Amino acid sequence: MGRACRIFAILCWLAATSAWAAEVQDVRLWRAPDHTRVVFDLSGPAEHKLITLDNPSRIVLDISDVRLKASLSGLKLDDTPIGKIRSGIREGSDLRVVFDMSAGVKPRSFALKANAQAGDRLVLDLYDLTAATVSQPPPVTKKVDAGGRRDLIVAIDAGHGGEDPGALGPNRLREKDVVLAISKELYALFEREPGFKPTLIRGGDYYVSLKGRRDLARQRQADLFVSIHADAFTRPQANGASVYALSTKGATSTAAQYLAQRENAADLIGGVNLSDKDDVLAGVLADLSMTSTLDTSLKMGGSVLGRMDSIARLHKRSVEQAGFAVLKSPDIPSILVETGFISNPAEARRLATRSYQQQMARAIHAGIRDWFSQHPPAGTLLAWQKQQGGQQYTIARGDTLSDIAQRFNVSITDLKSANGMSDTRILVGQTLKIPTS
Ligand SMILES: [Zn+2]
The missing domain is CATH 3.40.630.40 (Zn-dependent exopeptidases)
Incomplete structure (x- = not known):
């Protein structure tokens, strides 16, 4: 290789490697009941800064000295407060990612160091301000029946x-x-x-x-x-x-x-x-x-x-x-x-x-x-049932005896004999005694 070629090769190598300390290799998004998480998979550690802007509402993430190799366009934004994600280069080698928001959020970001299972990551959690936009189970309260017995x-x-x-x-x-x-x-x-x-x-x-x-x-x-x-x-x-x-x-x-x-x-x-x-x-x-x-x-x-x-x-x-x-x-x-x-x-x-x-x-x-x-805790329906000498079940529409037997893990024979039944016919509203299995 001639001298000029060698210099050229070195310049190319410098251009290819020295401008960025790390790369964003993948971007992933998860929707949880109360927040949206965006994860940037990095090839190495990187510094970052989080900025919140209003009118219109935007979250800006500046990551120093990294190059975006992954695509942002495939991320599923349905059900999230993010309207659009854009990216650009800032000050030569910094990556700027802009999240155009359709609803207010409280952002939080943090870096995770590489470990045995995963590489360096940058995590952006966007906490919902308003009621969750995805379905989540209703809050559980201890249901108490007319007799004061709880679930x-x-x-x-x-x-x-x-x-x-x-x-x-x-x-x-x-x-x-x-x-x-x-x-x-x-x-x-x-x-x-x-x-x-x-x-x-x-x-x-x-x-x-x-x-x-x-x-x-x-x-x-x-x-x-x-x-x-x-x-x-x-x-x-x-x-x-x-x-x-x-x-x-x-x-x-x-x-x-x-x-x-x-x-x-x-x-x-x-x-x-x-x-x-x-x-x-x-x-x-x-x-x-x-x-x-x-x-x-x-x-x-x-x-x-x-x-x-x-x-x-x-x-x-x-x-x-x-x-x-x-x-x-x-x-x-x-x-x-x-x-x-x-x-x-x-x-x-x-x-x-x-x-x-x-x-x-x-x-x-x-x-x-x-x-x-x-061993039912005091005050529960089960404690009351135990006092009464066992569990009971009131038949609902669509129940069959074999369903009930399976649900309570007892045999159909035991269920029949506990209730003095000669066949498997049951009536809606009828209360069955459930034998202890
Ligand atoms: Zn496990």
């Missing part, structure tokens, strides 16, 4: 979501989708059952911080928190379902400890602002109330495990314990259900089917119901 509130937490896909299985199966489907089935089961009021902690594809999940459960006055997950392991042979509770000391096994570490890393992947960071103090866990809460969690977990035994191979036969951040509510019994290994090809195939998701939801539902019907 039990079950907080159902589908793990991961949004930017955090959770464990990944064959054929692009993602934990966040599987567990949301199971959670919705579980919600439907509790919704149909008198004495229970379910609430979904995550109702769609967006991320909620681990602390945010606990906060929502407390706000909704949950009597129980159940977090739904699907496991993954480096060995594809690993399989089976398991149930976990919090440990205030060490983990009960290295596998449980490993799992808790992985689940706790969700905030790093899902993207959590400093203000959402977990502030549960070790002292809270030493609290006396925690001891009894934990005792209930362990027993209820055992009850769920017992029901899962009939539909799945159990990975562990007893409830395991580790320091799961999402289970650290001092006053709400909390369990985490690993519904199976998404990394196991056969189990992943099953977990992807609606029928298995329903079976799994039925087992979890039955396990929780078993526990509460034996």
